[in-house]
Amino acid sequence: MTSLPPIANNADIRFLGTQLGDVIRRFGGDALFEATEAIRRASVDRHRGLGDDAAVDLQLERLALDETLDFVRGFMLFSMLANLAEDRQGIAREQGADIAHVLATLAEKGIDRDQAMALLQQALVVPVLTAHPTEVRRKSMIDHRNRIAELLAMRDAGRDVTPDGDDVEAAIGRQIALLWQTRVLRRERLYVTDEVETALSYLRDVFLPVLPALYQHWDKAFGARVPAFLRPGSWIGGDRDGNPFVTAESLTHALAQAADAVLTHYSEGVHALGAELSISTEHAEVDGAVLALAEASGDDALSRADEPYRRALSGIYARLAATHQALTGKTSSRPGRLTGEPYPDPKALRTDLVAIARGLAARGGGALASGGALGRLIRAVETFGFHLATLDLRQNSAVHERVVAELLKVAGVEADYLALDEGARVALLRRELANARPLVSHYADYSDETRSELAIVQAAADAHAAYGPKCITNYIVSMGKSVSDLLEINLLLKEFGLYRPGQPATAAIMAVPLFETIEDLEAGPDIMRAYFGLPEIAAIVRARGHQEVMIGYSDSNKDGGYLTSTWSLSKASRAFRPVFEEAGVRMQLFHGRGGAVGRGGGSAFAAIRAQPHGTVQGRIRITEQGEVIAGKYGTRDSAMTNLEAMASATLLASLEPEQLSSAQNDRFTAAMEQLSATAFRTYRDLVYGTEGFRTFFRQMTPIAEIAGLKIGSRPASRKKSDAIEDLRAIPWVFSWAQARVMLPGWFGVGTAIAQFEDKALLADMAKNWPFFAATLANMEMVLAKSDIGIARRYAGLVEDQGMREVIFGRIQDGWHRTRDGLLTVTGQTRLLSDNPTLEASIRLRLPYIEPLNLLQIELMKRHRAGEDDPRIGEGILLSINAIATALRNSG
Numbered sequence: 001m002t003s004l005p006p007i008a009n010n011a012d013i014r015f016l017g018t019q020l021g022d023v024i025r026r027f028g029g030d031a032l033f034e035a036t037e038a039i040r041r042a043s044v045d046r047h048r049g050l051g052d053d054a055a056v057d058l059q060l061e062r063l064a065l066d067e068t069l070d071f072v073r074g075f076m077l078f079s080m081l082a083n084l085a086e087d088r089q090g091i092a093r094e095q096g097a098d099i100a101h102v103l104a105t106l107a108e109k110g111i112d113r114d115q116a117m118a119l120l121q122q123a124l125v126v127p128v129l130t131a132h133p134t135e136v137r138r139k140s141m142i143d144h145r146n147r148i149a150e151l152l153a154m155r156d157a158g159r160d161v162t163p164d165g166d167d168v169e170a171a172i173g174r175q176i177a178l179l180w181q182t183r184v185l186r187r188e189r190l191y192v193t194d195e196v197e198t199a200l201s202y203l204r205d206v207f208l209p210v211l212p213a214l215y216q217h218w219d220k221a222f223g224a225r226v227p228a229f230l231r232p233g234s235w236i237g238g239d240r241d242g243n244p245f246v247t248a249e250s251l252t253h254a255l256a257q258a259a260d261a262v263l264t265h266y267s268e269g270v271h272a273l274g275a276e277l278s279i280s281t282e283h284a285e286v287d288g289a290v291l292a293l294a295e296a297s298g299d300d301a302l303s304r305a306d307e308p309y310r311r312a313l314s315g316i317y318a319r320l321a322a323t324h325q326a327l328t329g330k331t332s333s334r335p336g337r338l339t340g341e342p343y344p345d346p347k348a349l350r351t352d353l354v355a356i357a358r359g360l361a362a363r364g365g366g367a368l369a370s371g372g373a374l375g376r377l378i379r380a381v382e383t384f385g386f387h388l389a390t391l392d393l394r395q396n397s398a399v400h401e402r403v404v405a406e407l408l409k410v411a412g413v414e415a416d417y418l419a420l421d422e423g424a425r426v427a428l429l430r431r432e433l434a435n436a437r438p439l440v441s442h443y444a445d446y447s448d449e450t451r452s453e454l455a456i457v458q459a460a461a462d463a464h465a466a467y468g469p470k471c472i473t474n475y476i477v478s479m480g481k482s483v484s485d486l487l488e489i490n491l492l493l494k495e496f497g498l499y500r501p502g503q504p505a506t507a508a509i510m511a512v513p514l515f516e517t518i519e520d521l522e523a524g525p526d527i528m529r530a531y532f533g534l535p536e537i538a539a540i541v542r543a544r545g546h547q548e549v550m551i552g553y554s555d556s557n558k559d560g561g562y563l564t565s566t567w568s569l570s571k572a573s574r575a576f577r578p579v580f581e582e583a584g585v586r587m588q589l590f591h592g593r594g595g596a597v598g599r600g601g602g603s604a605f606a607a608i609r610a611q612p613h614g615t616v617q618g619r620i621r622i623t624e625q626g627e628v629i630a631g632k633y634g635t636r637d638s639a640m641t642n643l644e645a646m647a648s649a650t651l652l653a654s655l656e657p658e659q660l661s662s663a664q665n666d667r668f669t670a671a672m673e674q675l676s677a678t679a680f681r682t683y684r685d686l687v688y689g690t691e692g693f694r695t696f697f698r699q700m701t702p703i704a705e706i707a708g709l710k711i712g713s714r715p716a717s718r719k720k721s722d723a724i725e726d727l728r729a730i731p732w733v734f735s736w737a738q739a740r741v742m743l744p745g746w747f748g749v750g751t752a753i754a755q756f757e758d759k760a761l762l763a764d765m766a767k768n769w770p771f772f773a774a775t776l777a778n779m780e781m782v783l784a785k786s787d788i789g790i791a792r793r794y795a796g797l798v799e800d801q802g803m804r805e806v807i808f809g810r811i812q813d814g815w816h817r818t819r820d821g822l823l824t825v826t827g828q829t830r831l832l833s834d835n836p837t838l839e840a841s842i843r844l845r846l847p848y849i850e851p852l853n854l855l856q857i858e859l860m861k862r863h864r865a866g867e868d869d870p871r872i873g874e875g876i877l878l879s880i881n882a883i884a885t886a887l888r889n890s891g
Contacts, residue, residue, distance in 0.1 A: 004800075012085035012152065013844070016176070017078060019169075023177045024074055035067060036074050043847040060854055065871040068855060069878060075848050076882030077179055083631070083888060084145055086841055087638050088152060097605045097645035099221045102652055111655050113222055120229050122545075123618035125650050127633075127643070128392065129202065130232035130625045131195040138186055139198055142630055144179045147568040148172055149635045168261045185877055192237060192250040196257055199236045202633050203389055204261040207232045210639045211383050212376035218647075228382040230647050232389040233621060234258075239394045240456070241478040242728070244538060248455035251391070255463050255471060256328050258388035262380075263324040266349070267332055269377040270317045273356075276373070277309035287359035298338050308662045309356065310840060316352050319343050327386060327466055345468050346385040353378045387471035393460060393509075394476040395453070397485040403453045404488045406446060408432075408834050422482050426534075429487040433494060433501060433536065449613050453492065460509065461496040469508055476550055476590075480513030483530050487511075504539035512590065516552035517682075518560040524549065532583035541585045546619060550575060550590035554729030561683030561748045566775050567676040574612040588619040603774070604642070608649035610774040613660075616653040622646070632887060660769060661820065668772065669798045671756070678755050679748035686747065686810060687724060692803045695725055699798045700808075701735035702860060703727075705876050737785075738883055739794040740853060741811060745782035750817030753825060762825045777835075780822055784831045785887055788815050790853045797860060849886045852879050 026034040039060065063071060085310035096105065103113060151172045154162060162171055187543040211230065218226050237254025240246040279286070286308045294308035297315025304310045318340035322333035326342040343349045357378060361369035405417035414420070414428060432439065440454060461470050475493070477485050487509035493499035498508045515524040528549060532538055541547045551572055573589060578588040593607070604622060611620075624632065632642040660668065687693060698704065726730070736743045756762060765772040792812070798804040819831065856879035863872050 006528045007748070010085055011468075012088060013082050016085055016148075016172075017082040019173050019176050020077055020081060020180075021225070023173065023180050024070075027177060027180055028070055028074075032067060032070050032074075035063065036071055039071065039851050040075075040847070043851050047843070047847045047850075060851060060858070063855075065869065065875065068859070068875050069871060071877060072852060072855065072878045072882050073180070073184060075852055076184065076878070077176070078887050079845060079848055079886035080141070080145060080179075081148070081176070082844065084149055084152075087631070087635070088149065094603060094605045094645060097641075097648050099218050099644060099648055099651070102648045103221060103428070105652065106655055109657060110674040113224075116655060117222060117224060117226065118653060119651065119654055120226050122586070123227075123229040123619070123650065123654075125230040125619075125622045125646055126233040126621040127646060128235060128388070128590075128621055129199045129389070129629055130235040130239065130623050131140060131192075131199065138184065139201065140182050141179065141184065142634060144175050144182065146635055147177045149637075151175065153637075170517070179684075179872060184881055185874065192243075192245050193253060195236050196250070196254045198263055198630075199234055200257055202629060203232055203234070203258065204265070206633050206636055206639045207389075208262065208384065210266050210382060210636050210643065212379040212569075214640060214643060214647075215379045215383075216376060217644075227599075228379065229618075230643060231383050234389045234391050235394060235623070236391075238391045238456075238472070240399075241394050241396050247452060248459040249461045251393075251456060252463070254391060255387065255467060258391075259386055259467060260324070260328045260330055262384050262388040263327065264322060264333060266377065266381065267317060267320050267324065267334070269373065270313055270320060271334060273374055273377070273486060274310050274313040274317065277313065277356075277360075279309050280306045281308060282306055285363060287355075287362050289355040290359035291879065293355060298340070309359070312352075312356060314338055314339060316356075316590060318350070319352075320349070323349075323386070343386075346381050350378060350381045353381065385468055385470050387463075387467040390470055390474075391463075391472050392474045392476055393456065393472060394478060394514075395456075396478045397447065397480055397482075397488075399453065400477065400485065400488040400492070404429075404491060406450045407491075410441070410444045411439045412444065413439070422484055425482075425484040426487060426785045429484060429491055430534065430536070432491055433487065433499065436501050438495055439491075439848070450618065454495070457492050457496050457498065463497055463506060464498070472509060474512045474548060474590075475509050476512045476514050478514045478516065479520070480515055480527070481523070483527060483534075486513055486531055501536075504543065506543070507540050510548060510550045512550055514550040514552055514590075514592065515572065516555035516559075516592075518556055518564060518568050521551065524572050525579050528576060529579045529582070532579070532585070538583065541583065544585075546578070546586040546588045547583075548588040548590050550592055552592040554592065554733070556726070557744050558727075558729045558732050560680050561687075562745050562779065563679040563749045563752060563775070564676045564683070568670050570612055570771055573615040576719060577612075577615055586617055586619060588617075588621070589615060590621040590623075592623050593625070602778075605645040605649045606770070606774040606777065608646065608653050610770040611653050612689045612771070613658040616650060618649055618650060618654045620646075648732065664768065667761065668769050671758070671761055671765060674770070675749075675752040678752040681748075682751040682814075683748035686807075686814075690807060690810075692800065693807060696798055696803060696807045697724065697735070700794050700804075701739045701741075702856065702876065702880060703731060703735040705860065705863070705873075706731055706738070734884070737887055738853075738856070738880060740787040740790040740849075741794075741815075742782045742786040743811065746779050746786075746818045747811070747814050749779060750814055750819070750821045753821030754817055759824055763827065766825050776822060776826060776845065779818070780826075780831055780835075781820065781838065781842075783819050784813070784839070786815065787846070787850070787853075788812050790850060793854065793857050797857065797864070845886045849883060852882050852886070855879055856883070 007813070021037070023032065023034060036209075038781070079803055096102070103116060106112075150170055151162070155172070159168055159383050161167055211232075214230070215226060215228065234254070237246065237250050290308050290312050293312035293315055295311075296309045297318070299311040299314040304314075314336070315338065317332075318336060318338035319342065321336065322340050323342040324330060324332050339419060353374065357369070357374050360374070405414075408414040408417045413432070417425065417428070420428065444456070463471050475489050477489060480486070490499045491508060493507060493509055493511075494501070499507045513524070513527065515521045515527075528547075532541065532547075551569050553565065553569065556568055559565070560568065569591075576587055589611075591607075593604075608616065608620060608622075631638070633639040706814075733744050753759075753762065766776055767773070791863060792808065795804050795808040798808075823829065826834065832842070856876060858877065859872050859875045863876060
């Protein structure tokens, strides 16, 4: 076996690890510290080839239950601090993933800045925060982590004390001590309002300050002011698919909380500018527009009579306070004596702020021209409006069918809509959409489901009236399978004025299909062609200029396995392109990615660049889920890095010439078809064709125990069933990760590579095709994080020995076949030898994950044997938390 290179911890990891050890000794005692150190050393030695499994097991067996809980917390905190240290050292930063580098790369290929700027005029890049339950840490833990990051930045700058006078290193130790004494687990299941608040903390504390600063940076790179093309989105409070707790009330709450946060931000910015802009008419000539704002402000204080900028800003502040009150019912944090009319929309606020900026720029050769706080505030208003983040609505198509059927029946239009075939449904829906008559009656008695869905659309209409049309722009239809699924959305929107019949018809909210399974992805292009073929829809789409289609990574993976899912998504993207070109509209793909590779995880920069040529077109939306949100946007520095990577990749994917020749494309496509077909058969045969596999999965993995972790408001399954088909993709992937199998991220690929005869062609694809290179790179990371030896321990939990040996034997053989095949294709001698930074990161964690896995297995055995000590259940949940933290992208 090839010897592995030594691992050198970065300085931050050594420092934070030492601090954590000191905290454990001080607060947990010498005995706990020594026991933890003994286990750590034994595990590290085993991974260096100096110990064996028995040595590690022997140490673990000595732990009492209380010691087990403390030990697990200690290893979890080390992984959390190691993640922070790596993020600060630029582990997440990818080569070439910044705008300056992108512009240079494009220039080398004959694409100038004017062409890039022209693309940005029509571009839209949106990271969409979702509440899918793989973020297992409490917000309190994340807050302490972020404070440590701030203190480390002070230490980097050579500062010994904080602005408050505290010793910096002592303050770091204090935060780690607080982490040690903070309860890790939630006692109650999360509610939607909790999820809203968690997402809001990222939007308010990170996105609000970071995006304007990024735009300032990009303006300099382009030498011109770029449009506000990158904006945040959210599903939290509007995603009802399988979540009965999302209601009109939660939607209204999410929107109001976001408005409160963004308007508070604007008010504080205006207040700060008022303190700064002390310009007097005695010493400066002031622009007429500023004087007009000052006169209209109502500020008649003698102390500011000669300070028109301050008076103008006082008026702006008063109008903002009135806007805040009107939209949220809350008073400003700094109530003033002036009153003003609420701003009708963000554009009116921007107009006033721009008048201030132009006034400052008009004198002194532009010495006071604002690229600073005022410029960032103007950019924030452009980017965030009064809504902060665009909120999507989402519901399953089956729900819409039932609601529309009831509305039509009660209205006397159609007694049994569900019995109609697709053609009859489309014809009926088109007739209703052309008719201005409402279907809904205030006097009719509807089911709870129908009332709930109608209330959501009513809340969306109210939101448009209050916050503007950008607050909700998309209504996503999960399990979209037909044109009627989209027309049903439009029919519901029509009831509340969000779709208006006419010549032409208009729609304030876009119906967006989500194609999730392999079959749906294949059918998607034909569905969109038929949808665009309807004259009223074609008119709406052309007026809008674009149409979105969402493609799902999670369910397609659970349905067909990693390789087939990845290839089907790529094929569907390519197949959509001519459909959109025929319709004369711009295509906007929404990628429903998760944190784990099995759900589309991995590098967003590489993933966007690997999209089929001509399918990005400057417009892309991507879900950010679970622990990925904390990892990518937990600090302002990491958010800057990751948001710029998304923007950079979008520019490259949209403007770079096609990298493959026609001959290469044909050869590579044919090869992928063959690989995918083999991988699909192999995966389906194991997961859906093997007797007892469902039982094997539920006994081997902690899927049942995960259901007890308070990590989300959404149920783990769509139905009350133990069928894998009904299980949500998130717990499916999360469970395999906990058991260190990572099966959704690789199974079937090894067999596909082994049975493909032309290995030289595969090597050519890995070298010259970004799609295939990214596919293999993500799979390689999964293989490196998996551990078949540990997985075999989990398989020991399966009660039927015969079934266990047969099924796990196939998984084990498949893993080795996949690893060997990947090494053959990439020409490496070991996993990640071409990516030493990631290799070191993973190998650093392995000795800390293995004891956690072994403890989790023992606790699961005791729990399943009926032991009722509550510390056993707590230990299992703590271990789930700790393993997820150490693995990072496991959900």
